[in-house]
Amino acid sequence: MIIKGIIFDYGFTLFFFENPSLERYTECFKKGLLKSIKLLKEKQVWSGRISDELFVKEFFKKRQRFWREGIKTKIEFPTSFIYQEVLESLEKDNLVNNIDHIDEDTYENLAEIYHSFEREEWKPFPKTKETLEELSKHKHIKLAVLSNHPHHKTIENSLKEYNLFEYFDAVVTSAEFGKRKPDPEIFLYTLKKMELSENYDCLVCGDEYVDVVGGDRAGMQTILCERIYKFPFEREINVPNLLRINDISEVLNYIT
Ligand SMILES: [Mg+2]
Known part of the structure; x- marks a missing residue:
């Protein structure tokens, strides 16, 4: 043939990815997530009513939910979509402001920052x-x-x-x-x-x-x-x- x-x-x-473990992946994602908050602050989305810890908790909760759904349905839920979902639900609870300041490119940038520490690990x-x-x-x-x-x-x-x-x-x-x-x-x-x-x-x-x-x-x-x-x-x-x-x-x- x-x-x-x-x-x-x-x-x-x-x-x-050297010495892969759930803990190491999570650590990379957490670092990326915390770094992405800087961009949310620049876009004036962040408010004094939300802490970094709460944002991380809400993000991982949604990520986990859609990940499970993806395994079942074979649908991919991109990271930019997860950011959107998280910010929309936080806005409903009046914990963030002005999420209409975030356009598609910004969601892409957020996702890029989120995965940046993971990317460094892959050789x-x-x-x-x-x-x-x-x-x-x-x-x-x-x-x-x-x-x-x-x-x-x-x-x-x-x-x-x-x-x-x-x-x-x-x-x-x-x-x-x-x-x-x-x-x-x-x-x-x-x-x-x-x-x-x-x-x-x-x-x-x-x-x-x-x-x-x-x-x-x-x-x-x-x-x-x-x-x-x-x-x-x-x-x-x-x-x-x-x-x-x-x-x-x-x-x-x-x-x-
Ligand atoms: Mg593989």
Whole structure:
């Protein structure tokens, strides 16, 4: 089979987060959230009637609620949307002012600040760049990143920061598409953005259930990139013809 495209997952496939734990993620998000308050103060949204702690508590409560809903429905609720929801409910309780001062760009900026500390933690695996460089020599192979992430620019900026963005014909996130992996629609949308019509010409490479099950549902050959870290509540993967690799560079064994 001549491979015409590869769809890579981002987290723990192309990039890693050292010593990941719920506590470390939460710490990054809390730092980002507190930093974003500065922008709310600049926009004169902040009032003396709300504390940083209450804002953090309300935000995490909403984030958690929509995260659960997203798992159930496969709908992505972007971080900018969560900010909007939180501020609207705080305004109803008369705890913030003037939320109409916040336009779409500002919601985007808030989301970017929220994810900024998380982004610093994600680093490419040692062999990510050389693997992409090698793949780029095969002119007939198109490459894409497909990530379940609630803020599109965070993924793009991370790829740009490490000079990897140029290797990809498409970068798709659930924030941009509106639905999350394993929904097969997001895989088909990625194929379209890669300008590939035949799904059986394309490989999907990722570290999670959502990558390989979603890729399989969309009719593609899947490769599980096995992680050193195990996550809590991992689902058993039962996909026919699943290929398994331990390092991103091994993907080179499956192309011609
Ligand atoms: Mg992943």
